[in-house]
Amino acid sequence: MKKKRMRLLAIFLTTCMLILIGRLVYIQLVSTESFSKHDINLLEASVDQRSQILKIDDGRGKFYDRNGEPLAHEEIPTLVLFPFLKKMTWPIDEIASIIGRSESELKRAIEQADEPFVFGGDEPIELTASQSKAINQLKIPGVFAVNEKLYHNQTPAAQLIGTTNISDAEKKKRYPDMNLSPETKIGNTGLQRTFDEFLLSSGESKLVFHVDASGGPMFGVDVKYVEPANPLYPVKVVTTIDKEIQEKAEKLVDERGIKKGGIVLIDIKKSEIVAMVSRPALNVKDPNGAGAVNMMLTQKTPGSVFKTVTAAAAIDHKAASPSRTFNCNLTIDGRTDKQRELGMLNFESSFAQSCNRTFAELSQEIAEKDPDFLESYAKKLGLIGETGWQGDVYHTRVTQLYHEQTGKVWHDADLKKDPKMIAKTAIGQQDVQTTPLAIANMMATIARGGKKEQVKAVSKVEFNNSTTVVDFKNQDMGGETISPYTAMKMQQLLRKVVTEDKGTGASLRDLPVEVAGKSGTAQTNMEKGELNKWFAGYFPYKNPQYALVAVNFETKENSTSMTPLFSDIVKVLYSKDQD
Structure with missing residues (x-):
């Protein structure tokens, strides 16, 4: 009996030893790189346990401004x-x-x-x-x-640059053939997302020092600098943003109390975004919250800024002779306008003072001959469709701007037959929607004499040794555009908004550079009394360099207009150009 118990105990102990040996063999030889359900790399963990490591760079590509200054x-x-x-x-x-x-x-x-x-x-x-x-x-x-x-916790042009995440599910969905580590970041929004394939890490850079059990340096082992196997990475994404102007613009937007809105500044000759501010600001602790939305790429009701479209059509249709006047004491439906009696005005003064009645009459007359004219001219001026740069790069379609909305004029084509709906649409109400970026590019198009171009946010991508991977050239938007003659007449109208005593942009007359532009106030919520307030234009008038939009969404009637903010930005640009 005693021998039997000893035999059983020996068998039990031997079995336990074999199980332990088998477990060690499995750990040491079989699952060294994918131990347990968490796929732990035991070799790396062993090295990490006896190493002191300082990560210098995660290996993901970086963003720079147009002058080579780091952005994020x-x-x-x-x-x-x-x-x-x-x-x-x-x-x-x-x-x-x-x-x-x-x-x-x-x-x-x-x-x-x-x-x-x-x-x-x-x-x-x-x-x-x-x-x-x-x-x-x-x-x-x-x-x-x-x-x-x-x-930095706060990145300039945060919504444009975008955010990253480390979602394993998203990595497998987007890159099923790549074995990305759990720490590898991928683009979530903005340029981080649209340029993700360029930006992906090919390995981090770090200082590694091997230590003994007491934490001291192991004899004969020096600190090693470990970097990606490919010296061309990480890449540099050179944006069109001017960091200095961007930071000043963000400060000015906040000082003016813009809670929902912002500014877009375009370099007219290069067709590049120089600054883009969107509010509410991005909250790094809640990267998918309200501040994640780039309001400058989001379609909104433009109000009287859209009269620029109607005016261009009126010029081409010869609908407003210099001698013709309009009763601007009336609303668009012919009733007395008790809030805003402007008297009898010709076409130019109607545009300068933003008379709704004039554009209601003109649009109804033109629609009888061409029911599609509002949509047609909105396309000619780039308010419908995507404004941002897109094209094929190495057989891959690249769309620079993330989730840019495309704008619209009519929600229901049957409304084109209703004179009242035509009148409302002609002054930028009813169903009209467009983005601040598209409005800014419309101003750039007019300033260029009718040449309609895609807008860039990135000028080029470089390898780490500064050789160019891809260079984004200027591209036409395609489709019809306004004629040089119409553009010239529109330039004169936009300038008169500022030079006429009662023009809606008259407060901009004393700026150190000549400005042309158009104001807009759109009713968005009658019950709450909410409005979108705009001012869009370009400068200098005689040698256009910048197109600018300043906008405040869902604000109140008693809030300030957008001309002060527009003025602030113009002064920043003028001061910089004098340096």
Whole structure:
């Protein structure tokens, strides 16, 4: 009986040993790179356990402004220290002397550290080129001067640049043939999304130091700089944004109290977005909240800015002779306008003072001959369809702007037969919808003499060695456009909005540059008394360089007009051009 129990115990112990040995074989030899349901790479985990690592760059491509300035990050030469220095004797006095800090500061920082760190914490010291060189020439293990990439909580043009995420499900859906690590970021919105295939990481850059069980440096092992196998990455996406102008524009929009709206500034000759501000601002803690929507790419009711379309049609149809006048004491349906009696006005003054009655009459007359004229001229001026750059790049379709809405004139084609609906549509009400970007590009089109071009947000993509991957050339939008003659007449009308004493843009007359433009006030919610307030135009008038839209959505009647904000931006550009 006793021998039997001993035999059973021996069998049990042997079985347990075999199970343990089998488990170790499975762990050590079979599942080294995908252990457990979490697919843990045991080899990497083993190395990590005996390594101290400082990630310098996650390897994802970066965004730069048109002058080469980093947008979403900052590259700062900084001092990196490893915690094993506390167990070593090293020339701390020399480092302190080079960076101009006390030895006690350095000692205290190292004593408190459990992992490699940038000296200075949230406010790292910024080394000069000579300081960096002096530090690295000392070749002290665990002491390095490196270019650290620091990411900002608030990115200029945040909605345009966009956000990233690390969703495994989305990675598999978008890149089923790629084995992306759990830490790899992919684009979620904005340019981060539309340029994601260019931006994907090909490996991170990091400093790695192997340590022993006590955390000290292993004998004979030096710190290694590990970088992506392909030296051409990460890529640089060179945007058309001017960082200095963008930051000033964001400040001005906030100072003017714009809660929902913003500005779009276009370089007319290059057809590029120089600045784009969208409010509400993006909240990094809630990247999919209300602030994630780029309001400058979202269609809204334009109000009287749309009279630009009706005016262009009236010019081509010869519907408004210089001698003809309109009773601007009346509303669009012929009743007395008690709120805004403007008297008898000709076509030019009607445009300058934004008389609804004139454009109601003209649109009804033109519609009898051409029922589709409003939609036709909206297309000619680029208010319908996508405004942003798109085209084939290496057999792949690239659309630069993320979720740009396309605009519309009619919701129901039958409404074209109703004179009342025609009148409302002609003044930018009823079903008319368009984006601030499209309005800005309409102004650029008129300023260019009728030449209609796609708008770029990115000028080129470069490899890490600054060679060009792709260069985005100017592209026509396609389709019909207005004639040079019509564009010239529209330029004169837009200028008169500012020069006429009672023009809706008269407050812009005293600016240091000549401005042309059009105001707009659209009723969006009668019950709440909400309005969209616009001012769109271009400048300088005689040598156009910039097209600009300033807009405040869902605001109240007593809120300020958009001309002060428009004026603010013009002054910023004028001041910059004088430097």
